[in-house]
Amino acid sequence: MDKKAFQDYYTEDHSHCYGCGRLNPQGLRIKSYWDGDETFTVFQPQACHTAMPGYVYGGLIASIVDCHCTGSAAAAAYRAEGRDMGTEPPLRFVTASLHVDYLRPTPIGVELVVRGKIMEVKGRKVVVAATLSANGEVCAKGQVVAVRMPEQMG
Amino acid sequence: MDKKAFQDYYTEDHSHCYGCGRLNPQGLRIKSYWDGDETFTVFQPQACHTAMPGYVYGGLIASIVDCHCTGSAAAAAYRAEGRDMGTEPPLRFVTASLHVDYLRPTPIGVELVVRGKIMEVKGRKVVVAATLSANGEVCAKGQVVAVRMPEQMG
Numbered sequence: 001m002d003k004k005a006f007q008d009y010y011t012e013d014h015s016h017c018y019g020c021g022r023l024n025p026q027g028l029r030i031k032s033y034w035d036g037d038e039t040f041t042v043f044q045p046q047a048c049h050t051a052m053p054g055y056v057y058g059g060l061i062a063s064i065v066d067c068h069c070t071g072s073a074a075a076a077a078y079r080a081e082g083r084d085m086g087t088e089p090p091l092r093f094v095t096a097s098l099h100v101d102y103l104r105p106t107p108i109g110v111e112l113v114v115r116g117k118i119m120e121v122k123g124r125k126v127v128v129a130a131t132l133s134a135n136g137e138v139c140a141k142g143q144v145v146a147v148r149m150p151e152q153m154g
Numbered sequence: 155m156d157k158k159a160f161q162d163y164y165t166e167d168h169s170h171c172y173g174c175g176r177l178n179p180q181g182l183r184i185k186s187y188w189d190g191d192e193t194f195t196v197f198q199p200q201a202c203h204t205a206m207p208g209y210v211y212g213g214l215i216a217s218i219v220d221c222h223c224t225g226s227a228a229a230a231a232y233r234a235e236g237r238d239m240g241t242e243p244p245l246r247f248v249t250a251s252l253h254v255d256y257l258r259p260t261p262i263g264v265e266l267v268v269r270g271k272i273m274e275v276k277g278r279k280v281v282v283a284a285t286l287s288a289n290g291e292v293c294a295k296g297q298v299v300a301v302r303m304p305e306q307m308g
Contacts, residue, residue, distance in 0.1 A: 016204045018211040026202040048180040050170045051248070052303070057172040058249045059217025066213045094205070095212045099253045105304070149206070150259070 005031035006039075006071040009085040014092050014149075019067035030064055032071040032116070039072040039116035039128075045108055056106040061140050064114055065130050066098050069144030072116040073126035077148075080121045093126060093146040106132070106139040124148040159185035160193075160225040163239040168246050168303075173221035184218055186225040186270070193226040193270035193282075199262055210260040215294050218268055219284050220252050223298030226270040227280035231302075234275045247280060247300040260286070260293040278302040 007020045007030070018027040032041040043064050051057045073093040078085045106112065113133045120127040124147050132140040161174045161184070172181040186195040197218050205211045227247040232239045260266065267287045274281040278301050286294040 014206060016207055018203050018205070019213045021204070024202060024204065048178060049172050050175070050178065051172070052168060053170055057217075058252065059173045059213070059220045062216040062220065062252055062254075063211075063213025066216065094259075095254075095256050097253070097255045098212065098216055099251070100216075100249075101251045102249050105248075 004085075005033055006075045006085060007031055007067075010092065011090055014090075017067065019063050020071060028060075028063060028067070030067050030071075032068050032075070034075065035115075037118070039068070039075060039118075041068045041114045043112045043114070045112065047108070050108060051105075054108060056108045056112070056134075058100070058102055061102070061106060061112075061132055062098060062100050062142070064112065065100055065132060065140070065142035066095055066144060068114045068116055069128035069130055069142065070095055070146045072118065072128045073144070073146035076118040076121050076126050076128070092149045094149050096125070096145040096147045098142070098144050100140055100142040102140050104137070104139050107134050110134050119143075158239075159187055160229045160239060161185055161221075164246065165244055168244075171221065173217045174225060182214075182217060182221070184221050184225075186222050186229070188229065189269075191272070193222070193229060193272075195222045195268045197266045197268070199266065201262070204262060205259075208259075208262060210262045210266070210288075212254070212256055215256070215260060215266075215286055216252060216254050216296070218266065219254055219286060219294070219296035220249055220298060222268045222270055223282035223284055223296065224249055224300045226272065226282045227298070227300035230272040230275050230280050230282070246303045248303050250279070250299040250301045252296070252298050254294055254296040256294050258291070258293050261288050264288050273297075
């Protein structure tokens with residue numbers, strides 16, 4: 001397995017994201033990896049990431065799904081081109097749309113596992129579906145439509 | 155205008171949410187209000203809430219939309235019953251689904267204005283649509299399906 005996370009390949013300029021930038025010390029710094037044809041990340045919420053006491057805040061869940069899926073989109077785009085991540089030119093994706101269905105309250109205090117499935121890679125667009133689980137139970141499902149980063153953001 | 159925000163009426167037990175709990179010192183503590191038949195909140199992102207340099211993190215946008223819409227759902231439910239917020243029994247909503255379309259990059263460094271529109275109040279469900287603007291330009295649109303909080307979370 002590649003020990004470097006997708007996000008570790010992002011260029012320095014593009015590594016300040018609150019959700020996944022390795023250079024954002026206040027951020028969540030999520031790390032995503034391949035597992036066969038799927039992708040995954042593991043995240044441990046902090047006590048402050050509460051919704052109601054005992055449960056994880058839905059905005060945090062949306063944030064993890066968002067960054068995991070845009071990272072997965074980048075990885076899938078490299079793979080579709082038969083290239084290793086980190087090779088030039090860089091492929092970096094942003095979110096066009098984000099959808100999350102909250103199936104049940106997500107308990108706080110345990111690791112959350114997000115698994116991503118690449119649904120479509122077409123032109124500048126990649127669609128990624130995700131599940132978020134706690135204690136082996138799926139608590140939320142998400143879908144992200146990711147698009148190649150516009151030039152103006154580079 | 156009622157100077158108290160929707161979230162100021164939440165009971166103490168339900169005021170720890172990372173997005174809108176007045177008792178969460180590390181949280182975003184967003185505050186939502188009526189403006190006629192619409193609702194609004196104004197939020198100033200911090201420097202750490204970056205996506206790419208110069209732009210606001212999409213997960214933060216999702217978080218603000220989420221909490222603004224669940225707060226709006228509670229306010230709309232009280233209004234539909236002809237009751238003032240804060241009267242018993244309390245009405246508190248959680249997110250069943252969240253959808254955000256990111257229309258353009260959202261500039262960081264300016265106030266964000268989210269306006270909510272109550273689309274449906276039916277039984278335990280309230281649907282709220284939202285726009286998020288920066289410098290008077292709509293940068294994102296969202297929709298939340300909110301449901302009365304399950305007893306288990308009380």
